[in-house]
Amino acid sequence: MATRVKPVAPEHLGERAADLFGERFGTVPDGVWIAPGRANLIGEHIDYTGAKTMPFALPYATAVAVRVHSHDRLRVASTAYEDVWEGAVSEVEPGHPNGWPAYVAGVPWAMTYHDTIARMPGLDIAVHSSVPEGAGLSSSAALESAVALAIAELFGAATDDAGRRTLARDCVTAENIVAGAATGGMDQSVALRARQGRVMLLDCSSFAVEYLSLDLAAAGLALLVINTNAPHRLVDGGYALRRSTVERVWSGIGRAAVSEGTDIDEVLRRAAVDDPMLTGALRHVLTEIRRVDAVAALLRAGELAAIGSHLTASHASLRDDLVVSSVELDCAVAAALAAGALGARMIGGGFGGSVLALVRLDHIGLTLESVRRAAHDAGLPEPDFLHATPSGAARRVC
Numbered sequence: 001m002a003t004r005v006k007p008v009a010p011e012h013l014g015e016r017a018a019d020l021f022g023e024r025f026g027t028v029p030d031g032v033w034i035a036p037g038r039a040n041l042i043g044e045h046i047d048y049t050g051a052k053t054m055p056f057a058l059p060y061a062t063a064v065a066v067r068v069h070s071h072d073r074l075r076v077a078s079t080a081y082e083d084v085w086e087g088a089v090s091e092v093e094p095g096h097p098n099g100w101p102a103y104v105a106g107v108p109w110a111m112t113y114h115d116t117i118a119r120m121p122g123l124d125i126a127v128h129s130s131v132p133e134g135a136g137l138s139s140s141a142a143l144e145s146a147v148a149l150a151i152a153e154l155f156g157a158a159t160d161d162a163g164r165r166t167l168a169r170d171c172v173t174a175e176n177i178v179a180g181a182a183t184g185g186m187d188q189s190v191a192l193r194a195r196q197g198r199v200m201l202l203d204c205s206s207f208a209v210e211y212l213s214l215d216l217a218a219a220g221l222a223l224l225v226i227n228t229n230a231p232h233r234l235v236d237g238g239y240a241l242r243r244s245t246v247e248r249v250w251s252g253i254g255r256a257a258v259s260e261g262t263d264i265d266e267v268l269r270r271a272a273v274d275d276p277m278l279t280g281a282l283r284h285v286l287t288e289i290r291r292v293d294a295v296a297a298l299l300r301a302g303e304l305a306a307i308g309s310h311l312t313a314s315h316a317s318l319r320d321d322l323v324v325s326s327v328e329l330d331c332a333v334a335a336a337l338a339a340g341a342l343g344a345r346m347i348g349g350g351f352g353g354s355v356l357a358l359v360r361l362d363h364i365g366l367t368l369e370s371v372r373r374a375a376h377d378a379g380l381p382e383p384d385f386l387h388a389t390p391s392g393a394a395r396r397v398c
């Protein structure tokens with residue numbers, strides 16, 4: 001029988017991070033902060049065009065135990081990795097350190113670069129997370145955001161909504177410049193600004209947010225994350241290629257092209273893009289923007305069950321027009337729908353990662369079993385199932 005991975009309570013995540021801190025650094029941290037991973041209800045591969053997306057925080061999070069000191073040293077440990085990374089504060093720069101420590105050390109570097117804090121401090125940081133890495137649930141932004149909030153609070157930088165917007169910007173700089181990975185700001189905005197029980201209608205050009213209620217249980221529904229355990233591979237170039245394709249077609253078209261009532265086929269004709277890959281990318285962006293608007297209207301009207309068909313249409317668009325799905329994702333979506341899910345789609349950058357399915361509460365067991373069996377029969381990795389109740393943003397836990 002397939003099971004769902006239960007979220008670990010924030011205080012327990014925090015305890016593990018504090019324990020690791022004691023083991024590795026032989027002292028106690030100044031405090032422990034957590035930040036959540038995220039799922040995106042709808043609006044995929046359009047964040048970096050500046051369009052609106054609809055993400056929410058997951059009840060899975062990353063905890064960081066942090067101590068500030070006056071030496072020119074950074075020490076970083078994680079329960080996910082064996083070695084402690086240690087280096088001079090003054091040596092952190094674009095591309096250094098390499099690998100996972102960049103997602104930690106890059107944050108104080110970016111906060112200093114943007115003058116959010118006056119100077120780069122000496123820090124010891126221990127990390128523990130329940131967000132699966134590389135599953136399209138944004139473990140990278142969860143990690144950066146927990147570190148950013150910790151430093152902001154320890155140094156008296158603003159942490160109200162405007163302050164959190166600034167921190168999200170700093171985290172993007174850390175990931176783009178120090179870690180060298182393409183990210184647009186949606187994930188960090190969720191980790192730092194999400195609200196429990198709400199999805200964010202996030203304008204990815206102004207980063208203004210409208211919070212929309214998503215009371216699934218009251219409607220007899222649940223959202224389920226299916227981690228296919230086929231990691232998305234951002235560094236392999238598939239994501240970057242699609243992203244640059246979308247950016248290229250979009251820069252030739254612009255936001256004005258999708259005002260209400262415009263005929264999408266007409267826009268495609270006018271764009272006169274003769275490469276099928278570019279046409280597909282453009283069609284995906286144009287139709288996905290429409291789907292976000294449609295889902296927002298349904299949520300405002302309290303018609304939760306009706307959003308399912310838009311989720312499924314989004315998957316078809318990502319699979320057929322943008323071509324960023326995978327065998328594992330398609331298999332999970334098809335099996336969830338076959339078991340009676342109201343809608344299902346891949347989330348995140350694609351080429352692996354996770355699926356989000358909207359299911360009736362009394363169908364959860366059936367859906368889990370159907371998806372697990374389909375993966376097994378196709379010789380694919382066994383998926384994990386996660387709860388997807390909209391949760392709160394980054395905060396201090398002890």
Ligand code: ADP
Nearest residue numbers: 078080099100129133134135136137138139140
């Ligand atoms: P995603 O954000 O979708 O999970 P990314 O490739 O953007 O995938 O980010 C994953 C990377 O973030 C990992 O490869 C690692 O470098 C870093 N990371 C995430 N969680 C942790 C953790 N708990 N400990 C150390 N590094 C982590």
Ligand code: MG
Nearest residue numbers: 138139140141
């Ligand atoms: Mg990421």
